[in-house]
Amino acid sequence: MSGLPTGPSVAVLDYGSGNVRSAVRALERAGARVSLTADPDTVMNADGLVVPGVGAFGAVMHSLKNVGALRWIGRRIAGGRPVLGICVGHQVLFERGVEHGVETEGMGEWPGVVEALPAPVLPHMGWNSVRPAEDSVLFRGLEDERFYFVHSYAVQNWTFDQTIASMAPPKVTWSHHGADFVAAVENGPLSATQFHPEKSGDAGMRLLQNWLGSL
Template sequence: MTSAVVFDYGFGNVRSMMRALAHCGLDVALTSDHRQAFEADGLVVPGVGAFATCISGLRDVGGDRVILERLRDGRPVLGVCVGEQILFSRGCENGAATEGMGLIGGSVDLVDADVVPHMGWDTVDAAEGSTLMRGIEDERFYFVHSYAASSAEPADFAALGIPSQDPGRVSWCDYGRSRFVAAYERGPLSATQFHPEKSADAGERLLRNWISTFA
């Protein structure tokens, strides 16, 4: 049976994600055990709260090493919400910058809008050739966030030891005066700013699209 681990580092809506993945037919575990997280067919990195707190919590339990080891071995990783944000080069909150994992080039900053957080259902401008968004390009997804990345540049995967010639695909969302990264795909790395586990049928389809890359 195809397996997935939701990485447990103290942050994220883990129960909702576990239920969503189980509904897609996966054998799902919640753990911070490195071997189990590495060996699972798919790994989900959730996240809620502040960028600095999440990346610190991830590093405290060695989750950053697990993510890198998986990507270097071509094993799929999906970051969600702040679990997506911490994959970027840095996050800037309250005037302070915190270094992220650097798997995606760019900075996570406060959304420029009259009403923050951006909360509720919104459409996504799907990247051409997107695997995650296949068949759901015109659907709406559920967002809850105050910060987002306004750019996404391909990181130097070769320097990180990740074997991928994929230049990456970026899907976007517009809110207020911001146009921000809604989803990112590059080789075994996938990420969404929105919550697929809370996005009803469209979210389930996205998860199934992701699962199709390894099941």
């Protein structure tokens, strides 16, 4: 049938997180063949996996564990299969999160603690500029664009020990709200954005297309 996406297959992980339909629609508009799924075979065999997330760090980690998704995500990363985390799906890739005095262990793919931004107004909601990493794939052609954020917590300190790395160091993109914070990371098959590309208009669409083009 004409008009159907013919691009790469993308599984959007369905583990109980809210607001996944907007991600599905945005990926379809960007040209992907999208499945909203918690089926292990579909998750593992798709060209790309998107891990969305809204709400609290601890609740998202709990839900991911409940459906067995932490194992699937880890296996995809270990096998060089692309994964894109969005918002709290970005945050849980770090070592841990601290919210309201409660500390929760994350997936530990990257160093860093997700903690409250020291800003007079929270949440950080709305459009903001970013400082893309050099040679970024996600932000190619988007260096001067703004993206849509909705969050109160973020990673504000990044330390990467290159001596134990087996590949090039991750590409880290920054933004600012009260303090500098990590807005996106690109690390081999694993990428993530603190902002919502699916809510970021044409810039977000082009970023998703950049990601799809890398699959």
